[in-house]
Amino acid sequence: MAHRDLPAEVLLTQLEKSASGPLTSATGADPALYWNENIATAEDSNIFRKDWVCPGLAAEIPKQGDYLTFSIAGEPIFCIRNKSGDIKTYSNVCRHRMMQLLDGTGTTSKVICPYHAWTYDLNGKLMGAGHMEKSTSFDRRKICLPQIRTEIWNGWIYVTLNPEAMSVSDALSPLHDVVKRYKMENYVPVLSENHVWKTNWKLLTENFMEGYHLPIAHKATVGAWFALEETVFPENNYDSFTYQTFVKTGNPIYGQAHPHNINLKNEWRNTSVLPTVFPTHMYVLAPDHLWYLSLRPKGVGEVEIRFGVAIAPEVDATLSDADERAAWIDSLVVFFEHVNSEDRQVVEGIYAGSRSSFAAPGPLSWLEREIHDFQKYLMRRLCPSTGV
Ligand code: FES
């Protein structure tokens, strides 16, 4: 049977074989794992409706009434900062006739539906609705936007549809011990963009998790900044995340602590941590900046990407001149957009390759250790009885 005809159960059996064995004998997943519709359906219910996803940084909505829109498993949501300064998340669907309430990002004192102007306060309660006085089933006080579970962790917003999910602070506690020294909650956001790439979301996640491609696919940008053989992975496997650390030993333009940085000592001053919080939140946390990707699958062959950049506060503080600040940020953003374009080329290329009848999973390198971690995660979620 050609691999393109394999049923989901066979694909998962193949994944389990690689995930449950040692990394030394692990292989990539069967190509059809990236485009089988039944696998995508299982991911929707067992991953995207169960785990935490990240709409962005809390500092992207710093003031009362600031909001950003996002979605979980196709559910439109928005995160908004209320009068108490807390970030709350609500369904972005009007309780009248289902119009989407907010779009993009912005600031507002109340949420007004663009269809018939039903108006909600910053806690999702309906404040007013015109011409409803003759409607006997209408009771304004009973109408509120459904609230979505939200947790702020080290400056990140996490949301989930699952009331039973373990709290982010418990799930990511071992990661907190690694990243807390950077105080990333103080980083200053300078960019947030949305893109759509033609690839499966898992291919982009896997691409982020391996440095093997850096000297080749990124030779024009960050490729020479790392000594690959010094990549460090965690000793343990964790349910909800994995990471690697790189010491930037080359001559990096970005990635070293500013002289005014007093949080980071010794080798940490030029070390970057690259966490992947399963399933779709990944970031490069460097002493002077961070950039992140947060993914949302759009069918099997497309992925929506939120790409954001933030800079360390001591870097931000040195950019007091507005023109100088704009120029500095501009060149940083252009640089990382260049890195992204390099990744786009490879992850779209892999997806196209995965549709070939000659495509087959090859063996993984030790540098692809996190892909093996990801395989274990996928097995736990998609085939929980296997105990991987
Ligand atoms: S759909 Fe929102 S006010 Fe009618």
Ligand SMILES: [Fe+2]
């Ligand atoms: Fe890359």
